[in-house]
Amino acid sequence: MSDYTNAFYKKTARIMIAVCGLLFSLFSFVYLYVFQRDVLEALHFSLAHGKTTFAPMASALVITLILLLLRWGVNSLLGLKGRVRALAYVPSFLVLCALTDVGRGVYISDYHTPWTWLLPLLVLLFVEIGYWLRGVFRVQLNHEGSLWGLVNSNLAILLGLCLLTVCVGSTNRQFHHELEAEHYLRAGEYDKVLRVGEKSLEASRTLTAYRAVALSHLGKMGDKLFAYPQYYRSDGLFFETDSLHTLRYTNDSIYYLLGARPYTGEDRMVFLRNICYKGTGKYTSLDYYLSALLLEKKLDSFAQAVPDFYLPEDTLPRYYREALVMYHVQRNDTVSSRADSLTLDRFKAYQTLQQKEGSPLEERNRMRREFGDTYWWYYDYQE
Template sequence: MYKPTYKKRTARMISWVCGSLFTLFSLLYLFVMQADLLATAQHLLSKGQTVYSPLWGTVIITFLLLLLQGVFRRIMVYPLRFHALYYFPSCVVLGLLTSIVPQTGWNVQLSANWIWLTVCIFLYILVTWMALHFPDRKNGKQNAFSFLWVNFLWLALQFCMVNSIANTKDVYHYRLKAERYLVEGQDSLALQVGAKSLQTDRSLTAMRVFALSRENLLGEKLFDFPQYNGSQGLLPSLSDTTYAHDWTKALYKHLGGKPGKNLKDNTRFLELLSQRPSATAAAKDYLLCAYLLDKNLDAFVTVLPRCHEVNDNLPLHYKEALILYNRLHTTPAITYKNSVIETNLNDFLHYGMQYTHATERSNQCRRMYGNTYWWYYYYQKPSE
């Protein structure tokens, strides 16, 4: 016979293991993956009156989820093989809680895939029906591991469900983390967020440009990051007000001016701003980079001498642009020579000639020269 003492001991072990795994998952998930998202939600919902503590928030939410599981255990009675299903309501709540996206007007909205969530709930009901109609065998002593592995499977499926419901978009989380570092003045850390990813959007690009400018690295490392928006990526869209913290005030103070509501062309704004007495040196570098991003080398060489002495102390991308400009013009307005950079440009051009297919040429050159202005000039398409 299946001894009651053995069954109780097995039940306690399964309960402890499942509880420990869920607690560990919740703590890591909330503290490591979703802390910035929850901080943004609390900031918006409280209209900036309260601050989210990642540590305490993680502990409190996890405790409440465990409490919910305990309440559910008093309602349902599952066989040992289905013990992990007690955590289904907690996993649904956890997924919904982290599916929020900020909206304008200090609001947030759930972005969960409701069709997928409905499917998961239907499958849960189906599995529950099976569990209630096919209880554990009462005869014969079963190995505890036979109960454990199936509960591990149920937990894994529920953790996958949480991930599928929640807002786990990489670029969005890059934005949240970079924004937090910007507000804290940790520009070097902001630049490390998603640095190896080719995914970005206009807001994240603008944050990186701002961080580079404050680090005096704008002309040196701008093309270390993907630039899909041209000069429009230098500044955030004025219509985007979904930031947890208004870092844009610090940005426009850094530049010495803010564009009007009807002035949507960043290059034109920077041209007008650079003529004002309030314009900072950073604003002039922004303008130079705007010309580079617009691939307007003629305008770049016209403005460059007003901002910098044309010598080997120029930032790297400015020197790359000058060498390219001299290569493309028989009678350049500025003559600049740098044997090292000229050699690199020749290598870049010859390397690309090895590949006949345009896409392959672009991809291969990006692997070797993706952080140069030359790759951007020849291969980056405005529509990307």
């Protein structure tokens, strides 16, 4: 190989090192700051026990810098060259996997992850195998091959490691939605809580409870509750008792919002009714009680409760009006004066569309497209 070719090869190799470093830095920062930001915050909270403030951008930058230094140390140790130089990033990518492979158990007090022992083991195995391969392929590593082979091989290794990291890291969309909603709830940004996953028909019980809390703070539970999927009836207003599912919020935070907590073993519906009628709860408890009745499809109890808490001249929230219209139509009663003409006209359109021929599934989907954000659809079609 001529001196010119040799110099050009070395120059290309140096450029390749810089390009790989830049690509890794971009991937690491974007992956941590954009795609795994909520997971990283949850892990930080768990490890720091909530005693320090999480700075997402600074954290992503610092971690990326540390991983670059780790790559430099690994390459200095193993002396990887040529087509396999990018393998020096393997430990750095393993650290990214360990940081982002987080599940709902992250907030448990005795939380532990297999990565605690798996990460050191994998790094140690990589170093040992790297030493062995360096001895076996010493001649090949020192041989200057084609430039295209140098570029393609290193880029392929880097791409493969990126894909592996994405596959191993947390990709549970519902979990990410829960973490994002929780972040905004803690920050008091209730409108942003409602925008999390708003276009999706998927909704975990935790996310459903977060939305209810946000709506309660905004005073919009009676106007917007059924604009979001409700799969858990009145249970969706509360968190599960299992800490694996409730993240940082628990039902204690909801009881604080309501201004009272139930006795041990007390039924939640009875609890909500008692604090409303006895006046021991905050004003937020009324929306929780009336919404719980609607979620359980107890129209009789709902219709009886409304006059107890609202004056005839009061304007009812949207879903309360819709429920009363359905209640009176079902019983062939005179429709309540609380119902406005727009609600009545829309309910007539709902009934008309309901009469069209089609299978039960076709009818359900057709009605969802037109009236999926109404209480009527929930009452008739949500199981």
